[in-house]
Amino acid sequence: MISITILGTGNVAQNLFEAFLASDTVTMIQVVGRNIEKLNYFKTRASLGTYDDELKPADIYILAISDDAIQEISHSLKLNGLLVHTSGAMPLSILSTHTRIGAFYPLQTFTAGKIMDFSMIPICIEANNEKDTQLLNELANAISSTVKRIDSQKRKALHLSAVFVNNFSNFMYTIGEQICSENAIDFSLLTPLIEETAHKIKSIPPYKAQTGPARRGDQKTLHTHLALLKNKNQREIYTLLSNSLKVMYTGQNPNPKNQ
């Protein structure tokens, strides 16, 4: 049995809370936060606390708060045990005012009010000694079927990769939605295409799955599309991504003078 305390009340904290509560090898000691309204979510099912309290003894304290608050909050914490954060971008060293430290990074995007099936979510773990790494491994395996030891440097690269596949892809969806909206087209027509594009890469590497006018070097369609885009920023994005794809797939250099 592993005893844990969750520090934080946001989407990640709520999702971890639900997953750990459903596991019979984890005991929930406390949920700690500063936002009373958000702490309400947990009140009937956990003992609550604030960051200023002397925290109750637990094996692992999980700091599930935003990146820019980790340093300040962790400095003020009075605890005995293993302290881990859940950030993809932050190294272990950000917790260095404590002795036993680690990371417990669930590689997923969490949405307010939506509880995810944690068994499918990869968890990347790291600690500053082997015994604690094993403890985190045990904790992660209690809720997920994919647990990986990833050090701070690799975690940073993984987080950068996640920015491309998640944040930037979602931005592409937003631009697609704007184009539909400007042309009175129902954006939901595109959802089967979006889902299939994401699904496809499980069986075909994305480099091989690439299609479209830029991959084919189809200048005529590229020019038609640019003429359709009224927004300067959208034209810039279309041009840069199309030119990059052309170079990648056809070896064509779209702007020889600039090289």
Place this chain on the structure above:
Amino acid sequence: MISITILGTGNVAQNLFEAFLASDTVTMIQVVGRNIEKLNYFKTRASLGTYDDELKPADIYILAISDDAIQEISHSLKLNGLLVHTSGAMPLSILSTHTRIGAFYPLQTFTAGKIMDFSMIPICIEANNEKDTQLLNELANAISSTVKRIDSQKRKALHLSAVFVNNFSNFMYTIGEQICSENAIDFSLLTPLIEETAHKIKSIPPYKAQTGPARRGDQKTLHTHLALLKNKNQREIYTLLSNSLKVMYTGQNPNPKNQ
């Protein structure tokens, strides 16, 4: 009963063939192509032909070939009936040497060797007279539960939107895969995140679903990421997309001198 002939032997042609064959309101007259090897796919289940033949009588001829071949091939066709292409980018007028013309655009990405469930694929139809539009509507309803009348101008905008949500998103996956590969990280760790990002927009508009350092205006993480990217083109893409997101969400102008 609607009788049809498919012209073309690629992924779209194969997928349409399977969908129509499974429908009991459509009769397959012929599959026509120039690539003997690809025609083999159909030979036990359809009468075959080449583009130079006088085509057998059919209600609708579906030209499922690449955009840049439509004009030339359609000019050479000897047929009587409604001729439609399956292109998102091309207007009806590209078929104008024929009298009864239209478009039958399935909004999906097709992969060699993979047969899709057509009932979930939106089909956008257009014809140059109301009777033929109704005929296409009937044909599309035989295989799909989402059929929309979309004129050439709107279809072009829809295709442009599809380039962003499909081609460009897939390119983001490729860059994510490259970053993983350079750092000896298993890219499949990211597939649950990729699928959830795509799935999410069915319940939350992408504009609202956006997360990440650029949306938050988190300069520290943005600089860390740029320092990690060794590839000049990847740095350019990261910078342009992050700056665009920052302007969109925080109103911050990242490069006041350039405006």
